[in-house]
Every structure is written in C-alpha cells, then in structure tokens.
Amino acid sequence: MEFNFLTIIDLVVTGLIFYKFVMLIRGTRAIQLLKGVLFLFFISFISQQLGFQIFNYLLEQIRTIVLIAIPVIFQPELRRALEKIGRDYLTRHDKVETNIDQIVAAIIRLSESQTGALIVLKRHTGIKEIIDTGLEVDAILSAELLINIFTPKTPLHDGAVIVEKNRIIAANCLLPLTEKRGLSSSLGTRHRAALGISEESDALALVVSEETGTISLANHGKFKYNLDEFSLKEELFKRFEHQE
Template identity: 65%
Template sequence: MDFDIIILLDVIVTILVSYKFFTLIKETRAIQLLNGILVLFLIRFASKFLGLKIFNSLLDQIKTLVLIAIPVVFQPELRRALEQIGRGKVLNYLTRKDKFKTYIDKLVATVMRLSRDKIGALIVLKRSTGLRDIIDTGVELDAKLSPELLVNIFMPKSPLHDGAVIIDKDRVIAANCLLPLTKNQRLRQSLGTRHRAAIGITEETDAFVIIVSEETGMVSTTYEGKIKYGLDEFALKEKLFTKFEELDIS
C-alpha cells in the first residue's frame, strides 16, 4: 500500500514539475528547440527500427551537439526558475497570484471601458527591455495605476491624450510618449498611425502593447512586431496572463 502511494506521489510531482517547466518556456524561443528535439527523437526511433546504421551514427553526433546546446538555450528560463526559488516565491505563490489577477482585472476593465466609449488609447506594457529613450519623449508621471488615471489621460482634448502611456508593473511611468513607426511595407495601407507605432515599438523591444481604436473601439495588441485584432475581454486577459505570468506585483 505504501509503495502505491509513493508511486502516485512520484507521478504527481513529475507532472507538476513538467507543467511548470513548460509554463516557463511557453512563448519563448526555447520551445522551438524542444520541438526540434522531439522531431529528432522520432526520426531516431524510425531510423533504429529500419536499421539505418550510417544514419544512426550521424544522429548520434547531432545528439551530442543538442546536449551541449540545451543549457545555453534554456539559460534564461533556468535562471528565472532559480531566482523564483531564491526569492522565496514558491512559498508566497498564491498571494502573488491573487495580486497579479487583481492587477490584470483592473487593467482589462479599464481597456474595455475605453473601448465601449470609443476613446483611442495606446498602452505600452514594459517587460525586460528598458524604455528610457521612449519615456524621455513624453511627460513622466510615476503614478499608481488606476482606471480613473488612464481614462483621464486618454480623454479627448486632454493635454496628454496624444501618444502612448508607458506602464511598468503597477506604475504609470509616463504619458504622451512618441513611439517609432514600423517600417514593415507589407502591412495594409489602411492601418493608422496608432497601430503602426504599436507595431514599431514591439519590433525594437519586448514590450507588449494594447491599442484601442478611436473610430471603432476595437481592441488590438502587438508583440514582437505582430498584431492581433478584435480582442474581447477574455482574449485580452489570456494574452496578458501569458505574457506577464511571472510579473511581481508588490
């Protein structure tokens, strides 16, 4: 009986650790390496089954190179996991998640309010890349994030409604900021300046940008130079949870 419990515990721990690992590498370039390893494993299995000795020898050499590459490619994810353990985040995980959920709910509710009222908005959420050169083009605020503040900033005829708002964690760092326009010639001609600026900043940094169209109220997002149109409340929440899963809200 005790042996069965140990096996069950072993399975549960393995699943939890594997899930956390995949959560860390999801939406990163490391996932591409993992997919490549899986493909190589399947090819190796088929080659061994068919008895292709020379090809198997070549795959053994590739396997050695992959084993060397894994620690290098996964280094950011491994460092992040060790930092979480070192800061004691494992112990206060639930508390941090509650704060983070509240933060996301507040931000999404504000965006949906802007969308309903067709108030144009350009919100840049800072990630790891510094945005000092962008902040310097606007008006520094360093204020606590609140729905009232964001709505007032983007209200038509407000002194700060033009340009972008820069948010770092739960602080509104600056408003009325200028963003670099994308140089992508393949984008449709009807795309407005606000959307082109949102794409431009994500081509140069790892920031995540939320756009609210002044004409239609449609909510869009940009990340890594790619734009997603027509997000509803739930889709926007899902994207924010994915991109900012490890954000530490104090």
C-alpha cells in the same frame, strides 16, 4: 574536406545559426541585402573557379565596400536583432507582475466610448529612451487614471502611456513606427507605433481604435486583433504569468 562526426556537428550548428539569423531579419530590409550578399559570393566563387583575375579583383573591392556599408545602412535592423538575442537568450526572466484587472477595465471602457488609446506594458527590455520622450507621471496604476489620460483634448491624450509593474510611469510618449512592409492601409499611426515598440522590445502594446473601438495587442512584431474583455484578459494573463 574530411567528413567525420565533428564535421557533421559543425555543419548542423552553422545551419542552425544561419536559420536563426534569417528568422531575426525576416520581414525587414536586411533580408534583401542577405540575398544580394549570397548572390555576390556565388558569383565570386564561380569567377574564382574560372580564373578571372580582373573580375575577381573587382568583386573583392565590392565585397569590402559592402562589409563596411552593412553596419551603417542597416544599423536599426542589426540593433533590433542584437536586442532580441539579448532578451531571448541572455536576459534573466524574472517574473514581471502588473495589475491586469485595472488595465482591462480601462481598455474596455475606452473601447466602449471609442476613445483612441495606446498603452505600452513594459516587461524585461529597458525602454528608457522611449519613456524620456514623454511626461513623467509615476502614479499608481488605476483604470480611472488611464481613462482620464486618454480623454480627448486633454494635454496627455496623444502618444503612448508606459506602464511598468503596477505604476503608470509616463504619458504622451513617442514610439518608433514599424518599418514592416505589406501592412494593411487601414492601420493608423497608433497601430504602427504599437508594432514598432513590440519589434524593438519585449513590451506589450495595447491599442484602442478611435474609429471602431476595436482592441488590438502587439507582441513580438505581431498583432492580435478584435479582442474582447475575456480574450484580452486571457492574453495578458498568459504573457505575464507565463512570461511568453
């Protein structure tokens, strides 16, 4: 290979794309697959250099099977990766507004009474398939209505509430659970669901623990724990005002 300035640019671009791809699948099952595929190509390269014809043929058949199987086995991870690319690089980031004061007021009162709650704040990514799993509400956002929805033993207290802009869109919605490994065993279904929706979209997910009353915020597959009124308002203001 003849090295010139264009070759260097080619190598840099390839390296950046590979790095971004690894970052997208980090922490998922796909990272183990990537290691296996790289090892397979390494063995194939060595085999070709040594001139092993039968072994090379066998490796070619295995590579074909792997390339066909990858989209089927890792469909959820590939879908999440493509959605992340779409919202991070291709989505027009119009400002999304919501009534932060009403949300914070509801969360704090739910926390004080140790009432379990899960609230999803929709931003740019469409989550209609999640909304369709619950019951349509389509009401003006208010702290009182949120508190009433999560009152124990009421019809809508289970599941998640979806908030879009200044409206409560739906309640009792089912969220995808995270497949991330190594999570603390103390995290319950609400926390795993909050992490799951934040991995598959740019939505924010707020959780109030019914055991401790602690407040958590899930964003892009990561948690902010033990938030108080000030820190919660600061986090929400930062995410919505600056659209991070």
